[in-house]
Amino acid sequence: MMQFLIKRLIGLLFIVLGVTFITFMLGYFAPSDPIKEMMGEHFDYQTWQQLRHVYGFDLPWYQQYFNFLTRLARFDLGTSFHPQQRAVWDIIKDGVPISVELAFWGTIVTLLLGVPVGIWSALKANTWVDTLNMSAALTLYALPVFILAVFVQILILWLNNAGISWPVIGWGTPWQYSWSDIQYKLAPILTYGAAGYAYYARLTRTTLLEVLRQDYIRTARAKGLRERVVIYRHALRNAIIPLITVIGLLLGLLVTGSFFIETIFGIPGVARITVNSVFERNYPVIQATTILIAIGVVLGNLIADVLYLLVDPRIKTE
């Protein structure tokens, strides 16, 4: 197992290196001048030249990339263009706990809704309960998350008009749960959960139905085991394996997986920082968030693989 982990972590290093190279080259060849864009209406040639020098844009591409890697090795992600002179690490560091908190609770809501609904539908397959569940799931799955978020905001407006005071935007204090914090966090978390639950409900239903048709389930029932034991101990345990893979992959996107929700609800997380930096051509921040996503995805895969090994002993590390 240890050898497997070491191998994967070395692989992670090369993946991150590849991602930095691609991101750097995309930024380098992009038909725009970040310094001119940063200066905007206050452009003057002398200042432009000086700022280009300060940010190292007057160097050849390989030297710029080498400098970038050297800084990265020291965990220095460079300096942001917007806001000026703020270390990229400081910007990202502020956003990570917020995005992780949103994604953490959002994923819990997703699973708490999705898995039971999927099980219920599988057990009531082809009945009106199943049809209703899956129709609702499909509707939410088909609905773009930004529409859902705006719809939730309109619902909050109605609540306020009805005399129930509730905030429309904001996040409160990260990882704090006073009543005021909960008020801020509930709507974005539920939106996150509602947007994602449909996928899990459908996946759980499909995998569980497949397992329920297996011979060993028939055998278990023939042995006279209680239906509860058959479902939860024998069927669900096997049905959950594909779910683990998907959850593992989802972990990789924990930090940046909620672009629309953070933007619409005004949550200052990494996803929103990424969106803003793309609009502002703020390459140091774009590079940093891309590296973060790459690390997240690779680690997520690794976690999924490890969980797979734990849940299904038939799979070997080789």
Place this chain on the structure above:
Amino acid sequence: MQPKKKLRLASLLSILCALSLFIAACGGASTPSTQKNPAAAPADKQILHIPLEGGDFDSLDPALTSGGLGDPYNIIFNGLVTTQDDGSIIDQLAASHSVSSDGLTYTFTLRPNLKFSDGTPLTASDVAYSINRTLLPATQSDVRVYLSLLKDFDKVTSGTIPTLIGDSLIVKDDKTISIVLSKPAAYFLGALSYSTSFVVEKKLIDKYGNTWTDHLEEGGGCGPFKVKSYSHTTGLVLVPNPYYFGFQPKLTEIQYIIAADRDSNYKAFQVGQFDLAPVPPSQDEVAATKPGYQVVPALASRFIGLNYLSKPLDNIKIRQAFALAINKDLIINHIIGKFVTPSNHIVPKGIPGYNPNLTGPAGVRGTTGDQAKAKQLLQQGLQEAGYSSLSQLPSISITYSIDYKAGADTISAIANEWKQVLGISVKLIGVHGTDLIKQEADTVGHSGPLQMWYGNWGADYPDPQDWLTLFFGKGTDHNTFNYGQNNSSDAAQQQAVQAEMAQADGESDNATRIKLYNDAEQKIVNDVGWITTYQSSYVYSVNPKLQNWRINSLGALATEDWANIYLAQ
């Protein structure tokens, strides 16, 4: 069954209540309170909540921000002079100032007993330090151009000399400082009122370096408010500064809250999360019927730029034809809305020196254009430029920002008018706003990349120089139109206008100065330097309990305004 029935009845009643409240909230026009100076809410309720659209400040450092015209900068920090709501410049930290007879040296005497927000005395050396700091290469300010009038500006910004202190920033004693300019400029005080000249506390910058604005609760400013806390994820909280030389505010706290996009912020305003919010265009009609709705003409315009170095736009008659073919009233009223003002002016209304008698190109009055004259001018222009027919015209394109939908719609409608009136098909090129700004900079001195484009400008300070010399002056970085720097037969005449503007910039007699600018503006408009489409407006919804909060034409509130702002009961 009975309890269930009661529950149903209660549910029905609550739904009806909710509906009635909703209808009441969304319903017809309400009359704003006419009561003057209503009683103030208790001190613990004097908390103003302001949304920060799009996120954190670009920087809280007054030497770095590009938003230094208003709050929070002008209430945390102060400068020697400040801009009032009517655009006039008055002394702020300075008790008085005088100008030498050659117009090159400005001497300021500071008010007595000035202090920073931590109680440290503020002297003329602090003023010199702050202005000099903005200009040092290490500060990396991209807005230092506001101080470009200072003697040896180029030398200190390029690092040729280490400091301007003792050179063009002369500290005579603790209360007196002289600033020496490279040329006489009547608009200097206007440029000096921008945040790049605000006084900052050296002690804090020495202690924390580039991150000093993260520690402003320890001091650093000298305005009527001081920082209580600042977080890059939640926002900024200000409280009154007990060491301020002037008024003590009625507000006990101002919270700048990091918020979302304009639509979401407006919804948050509606539920009481904020006390004010810009109104999204989609909500304007409804917002206008509610109390607290404010529309203020902005010192900002949108215009179509035309490059004199790009054929056939080097011909004045063809330029005039493009300008007069547009019915601005029709387009603006149908696309933008009635809260903006169609205009022919380069210098917008509200700037001292605004010329109410200005006429459009070829002497045409009004903003509906003159389509018959446009056709006539086009034919004359084609003849002058040696084109036998429209088909011989080189292709013409107009570039616009796709990030501003109403702007894109405006350009599409204008191109349609050009096609209908002049028979010219203009190619539309949509780019991102940031790319458009870059292309504008690249067009200076070149025939491209831009031929025509849809640009915009907002005043840095209320002076005609910021609209005329800045854009059409000789060799300026903003002369993207290549006015006076082209090969057309009108170039010599344009250069004479540039000389006239340069003369106005240094003229000390205000009446003469305004006259020179008015004349130059009329000549530039005749030559279609740019085609103004409209003068913008600031549209806000404000909590009806919020008293005396009214944004000025610069999109800001003067520092003194904050003395009277409070929340009523």
